[in-house]
Amino acid sequence: DGGITQSPKYLFRKEGQNVTLSCEQNLNHDAMYWYRQDPGQGLRLIYYSQIVNDFQKGDIAEGYSVSREKKESFPLTVTSAQKNPTAFYLCASSIPWPNYGYTFGSGTRLTVV
Amino acid sequence: QKEVEQDPGPLSVPEGAIVSLNCTYSNSAFQYFMWYRQYSRKGPELLMYTYSSGNKEDGRFTAQVDKSSKYISLFIRDSQPSDSATYLCAIGEPGTASKLTFGTGTRLQVTL
Numbered sequence: 001d002g003g004i005t006q007s008p009k010y011l012f013r014k015e016g017q018n019v020t021l022s023c024e025q026n027l028n029h030d031a032m033y034w035y036r037q038d039p040g041q042g043l044r045l046i047y048y049s050q051i052v053n054d055f056q057k058g059d060i061a062e063g064y065s066v067s068r069e070k071k072e073s074f075p076l077t078v079t080s081a082q083k084n085p086t087a088f089y090l091c092a093s094s095i096p097w098p099n100y101g102y103t104f105g106s107g108t109r110l111t112v113v
Numbered sequence: 114q115k116e117v118e119q120d121p122g123p124l125s126v127p128e129g130a131i132v133s134l135n136c137t138y139s140n141s142a143f144q145y146f147m148w149y150r151q152y153s154r155k156g157p158e159l160l161m162y163t164y165s166s167g168n169k170e171d172g173r174f175t176a177q178v179d180k181s182s183k184y185i186s187l188f189i190r191d192s193q194p195s196d197s198a199t200y201l202c203a204i205g206e207p208g209t210a211s212k213l214t215f216g217t218g219t220r221l222q223v224t225l
Contacts, residue, residue: 006156035215040121042201042217043157090156101147101203102213104156 002027006091006105012113013078013085021076021108023091029103031096032074036060037088037107046089049074050096078110086112116140119202119216128225132189136202136216139183143214145205146178148187151218152198160200161187192223 004025013019023032034046045058049068063082068074074093078085088109092102119136126132134148145164149157161176163169169176177186185204189196202216 033212040217042119043215045212048212088154092156101145101149101159101162102157104149104158106156107154109154 004091004093004103004105006089006108008108009106011108011110013110014113016080018077018079019110021078021089021091021110023074023076023105024072025074025093025103025105026072027093027103028071029093029095030071031094032068033092033094033102034058034064034066034074034076035090035092037090043090046076085110116214117202117204117216120219121217123220123222125222125224126192128192128194128223130192130223132187132192132196132221132223134187134189134200134202134219134221136185136204137183138185138204138214140204140206141180141183142206143183143204144207145213146176146185147203147205147213148174148176149201149203149215150198151201157201192221194223194225197221197223 007022031050033048035043044060047066049055065077090107091105094102117138148161150160151157166178166180173190175188199218199220201218203213205213
């Protein structure tokens with residue numbers, strides 16, 4: 001079955017650590033996205049990529065980094081520069097055009113300990 | 114002013130009620146309108162998609178778009194406890210490389 005897989009489901013980070021969240025899709029979608037979800041704030045775009053080896057900053061990119069070396073994969077690294085990383089992170093994919101909406105993964109909950 | 118405004122709720126209704134969920138938006142360039150349903154600790158799933166003014170029906174769900182008022186709605190008929198979730202509206206515009214702008218979500222609770 002086609003879909004988008006995020007791992008791990010739960011992740012704990014110590015102060016000063018970098019952590020990487022995995023996102024893999026087998027939908028043959030060109031575009032992939034990372035969102036952060038906090039209570040009362042909805043989904044906020046961190047980074048997005050329309051094509052392999054290219055990505056753009058979203059609205060809240062500071063403290064995050066991404067790579068897009070393969071069409072299927074779009075990992076997100078939460079660096080120590082991100083001062084408030086505790087949140088629910090969602091990865092999504094879509095065809096670039098027309099805009100038929102996103103397919104989301106099941107999310108990763110990151111907690112700072 | 115946010116580009117997309119959505120009442121966060123929570124909204125509590127008895128089983129069988131008709132539910133109305135709404136979003137307003139400010140950018141008249143928006144052309145694509147979607148509703149997502151998100152269960153607790155899960156990713157959102159696409160529920161309804163439309164790109165024109167008017168109504169679109171799918172089973173118990175009806176999406177309504179009024180571009181002149183910049184207002185979109187989702188109606189749920191004969192609501193069920195399994196409809197209890199957070200509902201997010203999402204809107205896109207041409208030429209923005211498929212980026213969507215999301216509302217904050219409305220939490221719905223359908224009680225027995």
